[in-house]
Amino acid sequence: MKVFLPDFLSSKNTVPKKIVLLLPLLCCLYNVNAQVLFRIEPGFLIENESKNLGLLLNIEPKVQISENSIIGLRFGIALNSQKFKNIDNSQFLIDNQDNYAVISFVPTYDYFFNKNKYRPYLGLGLGYYLLFDDLDVLTPNGSREVIKGSTKNQLGVLLRGGLEVGNIRCGLEYNLINKADIEMPNGQKIGNVNNNYLGLSIGFIIGRKKN
Numbered sequence: 001m002k003v004f005l006p007d008f009l010s011s012k013n014t015v016p017k018k019i020v021l022l023l024p025l026l027c028c029l030y031n032v033n034a035q036v037l038f039r040i041e042p043g044f045l046i047e048n049e050s051k052n053l054g055l056l057l058n059i060e061p062k063v064q065i066s067e068n069s070i071i072g073l074r075f076g077i078a079l080n081s082q083k084f085k086n087i088d089n090s091q092f093l094i095d096n097q098d099n100y101a102v103i104s105f106v107p108t109y110d111y112f113f114n115k116n117k118y119r120p121y122l123g124l125g126l127g128y129y130l131l132f133d134d135l136d137v138l139t140p141n142g143s144r145e146v147i148k149g150s151t152k153n154q155l156g157v158l159l160r161g162g163l164e165v166g167n168i169r170c171g172l173e174y175n176l177i178n179k180a181d182i183e184m185p186n187g188q189k190i191g192n193v194n195n196n197y198l199g200l201s202i203g204f205i206i207g208r209k210k211n
Contacts, residue, residue, distance in 0.1 A: 043057070124159055157175070168204060
């Protein structure tokens with residue numbers, strides 16, 4: 001299985017690097033009496049078309065700005081969320097349709113409906129989604145051509161909700177991402193990939209809550 005992170009954070013991807021710089025800035029809010037928390041959320045995709053299991057992992061530093069409102073910056077990775085569509089299967093076939101990753105950097109806002117131990121919430125976010133862009137394409141004569149840079153990164157919307165009990169959180173999230181065209185090196189579009197995904201996760205919050 002390929003390691004995706006170094007490809008996405010290569011020198012040509014300057015936008016994610018700029019977003020990563022927001023993490024120290026967010027943590028600096030510790031010094032202005034804000035409540036800084038840190039959440040880790042492993043989970044799985046509820047539906048996917050891959051032969052392999054769809055998994056997700058979110059890591060999110062967040063700041064409580066009021067008793068009912070929290071802002072954060074979610075770093076997420078989803079495996080096997082893709083849905084490929086060919087324009088003409090008689091000309092090109094996409095071979096490696098499994099073990100495909102999407103990495104996201106999404107500023108978030110969560111609203112909690114009460115201040116009790118059992119706290120239902122709704123949240124949203126708008127961010128940047130990096131798509132794995134090395135695809136193997138098979139031609140009808142059986143030859144193989146490796147496409148480099150065949151898909152472009154996309155903007156996406158995050159919608160989520162769930163229940164937080166103490167420092168444990170169970171949530172459902174939907175990531176709505178623009179479809180990305182799949183292009184040959186000569187610029188010919190041979191299809192597209194839909195990376196929208198619905199996931200279920202259980203999160204663990206690190207950080208002492210202030211009363």
